[in-house]
Every structure is written in C-alpha cells, then in structure tokens.
Amino acid sequence: MTKRLCIHGLAIAGLLASAAVPASAADTITVASWGGTYQEAQTKAFFDPTAKDLGITIKQDTTNGLDDVRLQVTGNAVKWDITELGADECARGSKEGLFEKLDYNVIDKTGINPKLVHDDWVGISYTSVVLIYRTDVFGDKGPKTWADFWDVQKFPGRRALSGSQATETLSVAALAKGIPIDKVYPVDIDGALQSVDKVKGHIDAWWTSGAQAMQLVKDGEVDMASIWNGRAGTLKKSGAPVSFSFDQGVLTADCMVIPKGSKNKDIAMKALAKFVSPDLQANLPLYVDNGPANEKAFETGKIPPERIKDINSAPENVKKQVLQDPAFWRDTLVEATEKFNNLIQQ
C-alpha cells in the first residue's frame, strides 16, 4: 500500500516535472552564427540587449551554413532556434522547406530592402566583396575597378579571387566586362564565365575562406584580390599596406531563419524582431564592419557621422555597389557553381 502510494507520488512528480520543462526551456533559445569577431559583435549588438529586454537566456553556437540546418531539420534533431545564413542559402533552404514561416506582425520589416524580406527568412546584415590591392606594390595607382583587375598588361602582379563563392566571383566577372552596376542582375552566367576564363590563367590562388583571403594579401602572396570588406578593414587597421573602396563592390546580404521544428518558435520570433529593429541594428557597425540590413538604423543617431561613410550599407555606399540578388541565385546557383568549378579546375 505504501509502496503503491510512493509510485503514485513519483508519477505525479514526474508529470509535474514534464509540465514544468517546456515553460523553463522556452526562456532559453539557441542562436547560431559564423563565430569569430563577427559573432562577438553580434553578441554585443543584438544578443545581449535582446536577452536583457525579453528576460530570456540566449545560448550561442556556430554554423557552417545550410548543410548544418539541412542535417538538423531532415534528421529531426533541431537544436537551433535562430540561425544565420548567406542570403542565397536562405533562398535555397526556403525552396527546400527547411524554415518556419516568419510572423511579420511580430517582426517589423520597415527599413529592410524588400528583396531581403520573405515568408521564412529576413536580412540581418551586409558584407561587401571589394577589390583590395597592396600599396607597397602599386602606390596609390593600383587597380580601382574590376576591369583594371582583369587588365594584366596595365596591372601586372599576382591575383587571387574567391573559388568557393562562385556567385560573388561571377558578379565581379560581369562587372569586369564593363556591365554597369544596375545591369549586372540578372547575371548573364555564360558571359560571366567567359570573363572568368580570360583572367583564369593569371590567378595565383582561388581562396576558399575569408581568413585565407586575408592571409594571401597580408603575406604578400598576392598583390590584388577580391576580399570581404570586414577582412579588408581588419587588414588596414592592423597596418598592412593596402587600399580598397566600395566602388564596384558586390553587396551580399546575410539573413536569419528559424529552422523548421524549433521548439521555441514564439520566443525566437520575438528575439528575431529585436535583432532586426533599427535600434539594435544600429549597434552592429559600432563593433564590426558589416553594415546593418535595416536602413532605418542610420536614422537613429547612434552611429557617429564619421563612421557612417565606412559602412557598406550606408545609403551613400549602397549606390556604388551591386546588390547580389538571392532569388536569382536560388534557381541558378547549382548549375552556375558546377560550371564555374569546371572552368577553374581545368
């Protein structure tokens, strides 16, 4: 009799415990991003203020991109509530149905470029692909445009382009043909590939990571390269003899999603709404060179005017650059990347 009572007691305690779990777990969400200085900046700009405002705990993890999300969602083992991706990855993952729908009654989309506002993903920040050259080789008369970069007679020297980001290198190759920045998209892929073919023999390294691009330029392994603006800024700040500008840059967006099957969807939605709000978006450029996705951030007065000119998504700088179109690459990326790999591996 007492034994049975005891078992009942345990069962009730167990029920209580299981009922209590979701409530406490909902107070914690896990956000995954790219790691490094970028995620540190996001922690200060987005995650910490949001956690404080909503009274929740934000745990962090790092991601390698879409494969990680695909693995979690298709394997029914979703451990992230929000994750960052490249915009073309968001577009492709959306096509595959890997994400939860976003609720734009909770998330305010004003100020975000409509190309980055979708049913199940939203833009979070910008990175630019820029042309960097070493001033100890060229002085201040280095290659300024991609046509210059392609001109091996006028600008002899060693060159590096991205081998892993076919979409970015193809956009750059289109610019090198003299296509004006507002006509690059939709990219004429075959034309861009022909353009890559022209410079291919003069490329000394096809980089596959931002760190590698930085190392190639820093150690003088190459004299000019395509590079992400954050890496270029870090090089310049560390005193390396380099120069770059946003002219003819390729503006690529990063986005955030809620992976399908997230257990804390509602809290994640509220957190995401905070991340893209102008107030927190304005924090990001205070810590890192990646610009905010919400242009209302520039109207908050939080960003010092002298800082604004160095931010890639500042209205002045956006005009000089090509905005990479994620919807275009959603449907063409696989074929274009295979063709690009074929070309550079010959």
Add this chain to the structure above:
Amino acid sequence: MSIASLDHARRPDRALNADALNADARREARGLLALLSPGLFLVFAVIIVPIGWLFWLSLFDESGQLSAANYARFFEQASYIKTFLTTFKVAFFVTGACVLFGYPLAYMLSQLPRRAAGICLIFVILPFWTSVLVRTYAWLVILQRKGLVNTWLIDLGVISQPLPLANNFAGVVIGMTHIMLPFLVLPLYASMKTIDVDCLRAGMNLGASPSATFRQIFFPLSLPGLASGVVIVFVLCLGFFVTPALMGGGKVIMWAMRMEQTTSLYSNWGAGAALGVVLLGVTLALLGLFQWLLGARATGVWSQR
C-alpha cells in the same frame, strides 16, 4: 594374426577418435565465434551498415527519385574526371617522395644501435602528435612567396625571383609528404629489423661487396615492408583533405575536397555519397590490385604463413 587383420580391428577405434576430434574442433570453432561475435557485430553496425546506407543514398536524386543522376554527373562534367586524375597524380607523387626519403631513413634507423634508434624513432613519430592543420600552416609560412625558404635563397643570391612553392601542386606534395612519411617509415623499419643479419654476413663472407649485399640480399628482403608502407601511404593520400585544401591555392582539387563542395552544393546527400562510393570502390580495387601484384603481406589483409 596378420597385420591386415590387426588393422581391420583398429578401424572402428580410429573412426571414433576422428569423430571425437571433429566434435572438439567444432566446439572450439563455436567458442571462437562466440568470442568474436561482439567484434563482428560492432564491425557490422559501425562499418557495414553505414556504408550500405551511403550506397543506398547515392541512388536517389534531388527529388527523392531512384536514379543514376549522381553517378552520371561524373561523366557529364569534365571537372570530376580532372579531380580524379589530380587525386591520383598527387597520391603518386607523394608516395614516390615518401619512398625516396623514407627508405634511406628507415635503413639508417635499422642500422643504428637500439638506444640511438629509439631516440631517432621518437623524432619520426613526434610530428604524429602535432595537428595536421598546424603542420600545414607551418609549411605555408615556410614555403610562400615571402616565406623563409624564398627569403633565404634570395638573400644568398641563389635565385632572383621567388620559387612558386606554395598555393600550387608542389606545395601540396611537399606538405603531404611530410605528413605521410611516418606511415611509410614505421612498417618499413619494422620489416628491416626482422631481416636476419646472418644472411648479410653470409653474403659478405662469400665475397659480395657491401653494395652487392645490399642490392641482392637486404633490398629484396625489405620489399614486403616497403610494399605495405607504399599501400598505406597511397590509400591515405586518396582521401586526403586538409593539406591540399590549404596548400593548393584552390587549383589542386582532390576527391575529398570535391565531396565537401558537392555536399554543400546539392540539397540531396546522394550527390556527395556517390563520390564516397566511388572513392571506396576505387580504393578497394586498388587494394585488390596491390594484393595481386605484391602478395597478401603487402596489403596486410592476412598473412600467408
């Protein structure tokens, strides 16, 4: 009694004995099987099942339909064949370089007194304990255009233009040779140590010069060790990733790098799985070929003795 009748009388005894022996052998075999079964189960669960699954996945295309699309891609796109050839070219050069450096090293180790050989062996094994990533970056620092080697050679006036040693094929071969060398030296050294010194003494005693003794006695006896080292290095090279990815400057694409690219490019696991299946098939075929050419001891599958 004749011998024939005696023999006849013993026959039932002998049959009885043989039966008992057979039963004994069967019991022992069952016992051994029982002992082996946890191991066999583990091999089945962690090797056979996942590989079978990998093969199964490779038969489905992006829409989840049964198709050969993942394999057809290798023939439709020239770059896969190119990657395949590059992989073999790298494996071939690295194995060659390992033999070139490893054989004299193992020979020297086998001739040293035991204590000295022990100390030298530590230096061979030491790099094993350092991360491949760290060693590859170290080579990058040493070999690049403004790295140690080029700076010294230019300062010494040996060359006027830096040698292209990093971010190309040469860089990959140098970096991988360093990592693969112990895999050749260790089996080679072990087999050299088992060579009977008396055989060499006998040769010398019969008037052979030291070089003839080496050529006609030592070298042939060291071949099984060399063969197993070559097989290990060659097969490991085929699946190598880190060093070619960092040292190749994006121009030397090996099979494993292609697997990584394919896995992130296509939304179905089958695309990458097909590359894995091909690499596994080729590796097994190669092992079979080596076994046929060099004998079972080389591939270490089983000992003929």
